[in-house]
Amino acid sequence: MNKKFIMNTYSRFDVTFDYGKGCFLYDTNGKKYIDFASGIAVNSLGYGCKKIENTILNQSKKLLHCSNLYWSEPQIELAQKLCNNSSFDKAFFCNSGAEANEAALKLAKIYAKKNKGDNCTKFIAFKNSFHGRTIGALSLTGQDKYQKNFTPLMSEVKFAAYNDINSLKECLDKNVCAIFLEPIQGEGGIIPAKEEFLKEVRKICTENDIALIFDEVQCGMGRCGKLFAHQIYNINPDIVTLAKAIGGGIPMGAMLANDKFASSFGIGDHASTFGGNLLACACANVVVDEILNTNLLKNVAQMSAYFCEKLNKLKEKYSFIKDVRGLGLMLGMELDINPKDVVNNAFKEGLLILSAGSSVVRFVPPLIIDKKVADEGFFILEKVFKNIKGE
Numbered sequence: 001m002n003k004k005f006i007m008n009t010y011s012r013f014d015v016t017f018d019y020g021k022g023c024f025l026y027d028t029n030g031k032k033y034i035d036f037a038s039g040i041a042v043n044s045l046g047y048g049c050k051k052i053e054n055t056i057l058n059q060s061k062k063l064l065h066c067s068n069l070y071w072s073e074p075q076i077e078l079a080q081k082l083c084n085n086s087s088f089d090k091a092f093f094c095n096s097g098a099e100a101n102e103a104a105l106k107l108a109k110i111y112a113k114k115n116k117g118d119n120c121t122k123f124i125a126f127k128n129s130f131h132g133r134t135i136g137a138l139s140l141t142g143q144d145k146y147q148k149n150f151t152p153l154m155s156e157v158k159f160a161a162y163n164d165i166n167s168l169k170e171c172l173d174k175n176v177c178a179i180f181l182e183p184i185q186g187e188g189g190i191i192p193a194k195e196e197f198l199k200e201v202r203k204i205c206t207e208n209d210i211a212l213i214f215d216e217v218q219c220g221m222g223r224c225g226k227l228f229a230h231q232i233y234n235i236n237p238d239i240v241t242l243a244k245a246i247g248g249g250i251p252m253g254a255m256l257a258n259d260k261f262a263s264s265f266g267i268g269d270h271a272s273t274f275g276g277n278l279l280a281c282a283c284a285n286v287v288v289d290e291i292l293n294t295n296l297l298k299n300v301a302q303m304s305a306y307f308c309e310k311l312n313k314l315k316e317k318y319s320f321i322k323d324v325r326g327l328g329l330m331l332g333m334e335l336d337i338n339p340k341d342v343v344n345n346a347f348k349e350g351l352l353i354l355s356a357g358s359s360v361v362r363f364v365p366p367l368i369i370d371k372k373v374a375d376e377g378f379f380i381l382e383k384v385f386k387n388i389k390g391e
């Protein structure tokens, strides 16, 4: 097989994975890897989940796809489940995080056009954010390294400093239609929003009839300890975007909105050929059921405490670890060495972890992880730190 036919957009590790089991991945040579990365926060139920396997098998025997010109039971069931367990009233399904954010951009715009006039087309997003790679989502992404080769982007986006209400206020004017934020910045370096900040943002949005949009593509679907990350803060956005973990490994995205905003979309205003097809929705129903009806969230809470304890112990031992932070099983370690060195050395030893931003190592293991597997991973991590320190 010749790799030259794959377009050159990823810096890939020198490995080809073959299969997975629980929290372990195996490469084509049979080498085992402990997974603290979950395919970048996707594989929350781990590998070889029987319920997902059976759902894929059964759904494939019935119907994989039929178009949104027709109704499908898995889609109706999923929308109802997500809305019944949140403050939202309506769901739109798509295929990825960037697409979910595009849908949210369009919904905020059409609401403002209909209710606030043609000039109300500005967005506020945050420095250090990540919302995806399509032109709209990239326009909201407050990191020059992702934007610089693709300008001009959408011109109507202003960037405020995250967790800084005064900076946000400086960006406000009567033509702002939406404020877009990650309740926990992921790619930017695992930075949780402050509760007071989110409360203030909510207040500003309500008072000025601005759509508050939370991007929970990475931090949602149980990863932070509740179905939605904003439920931890007890603050309801008007619109939320989801993807990654929601499909249990099948590509899937969603945008949920309250009726005030959702009712602005009419027939033909937005669409997606594959969005919410039967297979993706059947799998997403399994994921949501696992989050709502099993001990999964209890495990997230227990394992979050265990990871934090382990990470903080490492911080006490190694002075190059500056901070340990995050929520649930979305955790980060700020380093004053290059996190890529840690990630690369861990990989060689059989542990998959991720970097985030320029100084953070990120831990987003499957939500089913237990202490035994965590210990195996932390054994490798400590070995890597010892080598870096020259012990």
Ligand SMILES: Cc1ncc(COP(=O)(O)O)c(C=O)c1O
Residues within 6 Å of the ligand: 095, 096, 097, 098, 099, 101, 130, 131, 132, 133, 182, 186, 187, 215, 216, 217, 218, 219, 243, 244
């Ligand atoms: C917070 C956030 N939003 C959006 C995206 C884009 O998602 P996708 O790659 O599925 O388009 C990501 C991907 O990492 C993300 O972390």
